[in-house]
Amino acid sequence: xxxxxxEYQARVARAQAGMTAAGLGALLLTTEADVRYFTGFLxxxxxxxxxxxxxxxxxQGNPIAVIPSIGAALMGxxxxxxxxxxxxxxxxxxxxxxxxxTLRDIGGDIGTPFGLESHARMPLAAxxxxxxxxxxxSDQGIVAGLRAVKSPAEISKITASCxxxxxxxxxxxxxxxxxxxxxxxxxxxxxxxxxxxxxxVPYLAGGVGRLGYDDxxxxxxxxxxxxxxxxxxDTGLIRDGYFCDYDRNYVVGAADPLAADGYAxxxxxxxxxxxxxxxxATAADVxxxxxxxxxxxxxxxxxxxxxxxHGLGMQLTEGLSLIPTDQTxxxxxxxxxxxxxxxxxxxxxxxxxxxxxxxxxxxRQISPPxxxxxxxx
Amino acid sequence: xxxxxxEYQARVARAQAGMTAAGLGALLLTTEADVRYFTGFLxxxxxxxxxxxxxxxxxQGNPIAVIPSIGAALMGxxxxxxxxxxxxxxxxxxxxxxxxxTLRDIGGDIGTPFGLESHARMPLAAxxxxxxxxxxxSDQGIVAGLRAVKSPAEISKITASCxxxxxxxxxxxxxxxxxxxxxxxxxxxxxxxxxxxxxxVPYLAGGVGRLGYDDxxxxxxxxxxxxxxxxxxDTGLIRDGYFCDYDRNYVVGAADPLAADGYAxxxxxxxxxxxxxxxxATAADVxxxxxxxxxxxxxxxxxxxxxxxHGLGMQLTEGLSLIPTDQTxxxxxxxxxxxxxxxxxxxxxxxxxxxxxxxxxxxRQISPPxxxxxxxx
Numbered sequence: 001x002x003x004x005x006x007e008y009q010a011r012v013a014r015a016q017a018g019m020t021a022a023g024l025g026a027l028l029l030t031t032e033a034d035v036r037y038f039t040g041f042l043x044x045x046x047x048x049x050x051x052x053x054x055x056x057x058x059x060q061g062n063p064i065a066v067i068p069s070i071g072a073a074l075m076g077x078x079x080x081x082x083x084x085x086x087x088x089x090x091x092x093x094x095x096x097x098x099x100x101x102t103l104r105d106i107g108g109d110i111g112t113p114f115g116l117e118s119h120a121r122m123p124l125a126a127x128x129x130x131x132x133x134x135x136x137x138s139d140q141g142i143v144a145g146l147r148a149v150k151s152p153a154e155i156s157k158i159t160a161s162c163x164x165x166x167x168x169x170x171x172x173x174x175x176x177x178x179x180x181x182x183x184x185x186x187x188x189x190x191x192x193x194x195x196x197x198x199x200x201v202p203y204l205a206g207g208v209g210r211l212g213y214d215d216x217x218x219x220x221x222x223x224x225x226x227x228x229x230x231x232x233x234d235t236g237l238i239r240d241g242y243f244c245d246y247d248r249n250y251v252v253g254a255a256d257p258l259a260a261d262g263y264a265x266x267x268x269x270x271x272x273x274x275x276x277x278x279x280x281a282t283a284a285d286v287x288x289x290x291x292x293x294x295x296x297x298x299x300x301x302x303x304x305x306x307x308x309x310h311g312l313g314m315q316l317t318e319g320l321s322l323i324p325t326d327q328t329x330x331x332x333x334x335x336x337x338x339x340x341x342x343x344x345x346x347x348x349x350x351x352x353x354x355x356x357x358x359x360x361x362x363x364r365q366i367s368p369p370x371x372x373x374x375x376x377x
Numbered sequence: 378x379x380x381x382x383x384e385y386q387a388r389v390a391r392a393q394a395g396m397t398a399a400g401l402g403a404l405l406l407t408t409e410a411d412v413r414y415f416t417g418f419l420x421x422x423x424x425x426x427x428x429x430x431x432x433x434x435x436x437q438g439n440p441i442a443v444i445p446s447i448g449a450a451l452m453g454x455x456x457x458x459x460x461x462x463x464x465x466x467x468x469x470x471x472x473x474x475x476x477x478x479t480l481r482d483i484g485g486d487i488g489t490p491f492g493l494e495s496h497a498r499m500p501l502a503a504x505x506x507x508x509x510x511x512x513x514x515s516d517q518g519i520v521a522g523l524r525a526v527k528s529p530a531e532i533s534k535i536t537a538s539c540x541x542x543x544x545x546x547x548x549x550x551x552x553x554x555x556x557x558x559x560x561x562x563x564x565x566x567x568x569x570x571x572x573x574x575x576x577x578v579p580y581l582a583g584g585v586g587r588l589g590y591d592d593x594x595x596x597x598x599x600x601x602x603x604x605x606x607x608x609x610x611d612t613g614l615i616r617d618g619y620f621c622d623y624d625r626n627y628v629v630g631a632a633d634p635l636a637a638d639g640y641a642x643x644x645x646x647x648x649x650x651x652x653x654x655x656x657x658a659t660a661a662d663v664x665x666x667x668x669x670x671x672x673x674x675x676x677x678x679x680x681x682x683x684x685x686x687h688g689l690g691m692q693l694t695e696g697l698s699l700i701p702t703d704q705t706x707x708x709x710x711x712x713x714x715x716x717x718x719x720x721x722x723x724x725x726x727x728x729x730x731x732x733x734x735x736x737x738x739x740x741r742q743i744s745p746p747x748x749x750x751x752x753x754x
Binding site: 042043044045047048049050051068069070071073074077087088089090091092094112113114115116117118119120121122123124125128138183186187188190191194195197198199200201202203204205214215216217218219236305306307310315316317318321323325326 | 419420421422424425426427428445446447448450451454464465466467468469471489490491492493494495496497498499500501502505515560563564565567568571572574575576577578579580581582591592593594595596613682683684687692693694695698700702703
């Protein structure tokens with residue numbers, strides 16, 4: 001399903017309604033996801049930190065791209081027609097005067113994302129110049145709020161990414177067995193993701209241990225898989241600009257009964273979270289539903305990871321957090337992960353994760369069904 | 378070659394000398410590369426935009442990590458011992474008060490990168506709180522200056538990444554031929570990079586066309602390769618936290634003589650750039666050496682990409698730019714790319730790229746030798 005120019009225009013119209021309510025003359029956007037959300041500008045070139053990219057969304061009229069000339073051809077293929085470029089990098093004025101002129105021309109206060117998980121992807125020196133020239137203030141969550149609710153086209157893309165990861169997870173027994181170093185498993189799993197249709201694989205994490213893993217963000221070591229090890233792989237792969245983000249757990253040979261119990265508890269917690277994740281329920285409600293199940297299980301509901309799930313879309317994690325303090329109400333069209341975890345006594349952390357769309361009638365899983373027991377390899 | 382604790386300590390000592398000269402009490406670092414440069418903290422978890430990560434490098438004493446608790450275990454494996462954590466995400470105070478207390482305790486002005494290609498990876502709301510509590514000003518390029526000159530261990534890592542990409546480039550005839558869609562070539566090339574030893578493949582660009590490519594930052598289309606097409610693949614893969622960044626050009630069957638001439642001109646330009654890239658020469662000198670050759674060739678030295686090469690290391694692009702205005706003198710230990718390009722009459726853009734270390738006796742190529750003619754597939 002394609003994101004049409006009509007859909008981009010509707011996004012702009014919704015942002016403009018928000019701007020009018022907030023008394024803003026325009027939005028200034030600087031990050032990959034925010035710029036792409038209104039334009040469709042998709043490139044891996046953001047990996048290079050050298051050049052800033054600016055999108056200005058005025059309260060009336062069409063967005064204006066203020067970008068390095070290297071991006072003009074690609075931006076010209078999107079629905080955006082007002083494209084203002086400079087030759088970047090420019091050591092003296094790297095697009096700042098062009099940006100300021102554009103903002104001044106529109107007039108009014110300029111809103112930009114200020115809140116949690118946002119940042120301004122531009123040098124602080126340039127930011128200070130903009131702040132000296134115009135009034136720059138919080139967009140009051142306009143952009144994050146719009147992005148949190150996905151369109152059918154977006155949901156179809158996230159679902160496609162989930163399916164690709166599912167096929168790769170199914171093939172893990174091809175690449176993982178006793179004696180294989182975790183670093184090889186990581187490399188080969190990314191290869192499987194590509195073979196199954198990923199455009200690229202921005203994120204892979206994992207862990208290994210008989211009773212769970214030490215931590216879930218470390219790079220893979222060359223330690224070989226041992227009999228009885230639980231192996232977890234957690235991927236955020238991209239297809240057509242949208243992420244999935246879920247994991248699968250395996251066991252080398254037979255699982256320790258405690259690990260098996262822990263896994264069963266996490267599936268139960270995920271089911272409870274899914275049942276709770278209805279339109280109008282809050283992120284906190286979903287947290288508590290899962291936490292209650294974990295608290296009854298064989299492990300400790302440690303909170304080092306800080307949350308039991310989050311929103312998902314153009315970024316690996318975005319929007320709400322499943323924590324006791326997040327009172328964001330779930331809305332139809334949101335896409336979230338449920339990511340219950342626990343720490344086993346005498347062991348490490350164990351985590352299970354699946355992806356869901358919030359439908360009017362409840363949460364619908366878009367990652368393939370998890371296996372009912374740790375999958376033997 | 379491992380980056381030892383001694384090397385990290387030496388980096389801190391050099392930064393501290395810079396802080397003393399600049400009258401700074403500490404540095405505040407927020408991005409993956411800057412934090413890793415002083416700590417060795419390597420994780421793909423930065424892909425998640427949710428949590429900020431802070432490193433404070435005081436003018437005296439050891440660095441202090443102010444980070445989400447999910448990173449404590451991994452940071453604990455580095456040489457850093459002062460690790461202060463909070464449970465993130467926290468909707469009310471996501472580490473900001475802990476950071477401010479840490480900075481105030483040290484005292485003095487706080488420096489942070491302000492210049493080109495830097496940004497503060499933290500919410501603007503949090504940045505405003507920090508700015509209200511302490512004096513935050515430019516680090517005067519201390520961090521970028523240190524990072525620009527690579528240690529032997531860093532050079533060995535970049536060289537290893539170059540070798541991996543070289544083996545993958547050699548295997549492209551396995552995956553690319555007439556009729557294969559470019560999107561398949563992109564997917565399969567990343568697979569080859571992983572098979573040859575990449576930890577992951579953050580960047581891949583490319584282009585196709587009989588007389589060069591339309592642009593060099595677009596995602597791959599499903600257009601099949603046609604007889605006479607020039608195919609360019611440009612990868613930035615990661616091994617052990619360090620990038621390579623270079624490309625290779627192929628031709629499906631026989632090349633148009635103009636494309637062959639263009640390629641030969643780019644090799645000549647690269648050789649001229651290499652000869653010019655001696656210690657003490659400026660980035661601008663290297664630009665002019667290459668530009669003079671391109672100007673004599675069969676194409677137009679268009680400047681949409683904005684430069685003819687750049688620094689390279691923990692980021693795909695970092696540090697100096699090969700442009701007429703960059704007067705940065707080359708120093709021994711710098712790693713740069715030479716990336717001459719030209720636009721063929723009636724055609725598109727053609728670009729060649731290789732990677733070099735600046736040795737005391739001159740530039741030494743660390744990407745494998747380029748093939749003398751467009752490689753036939």
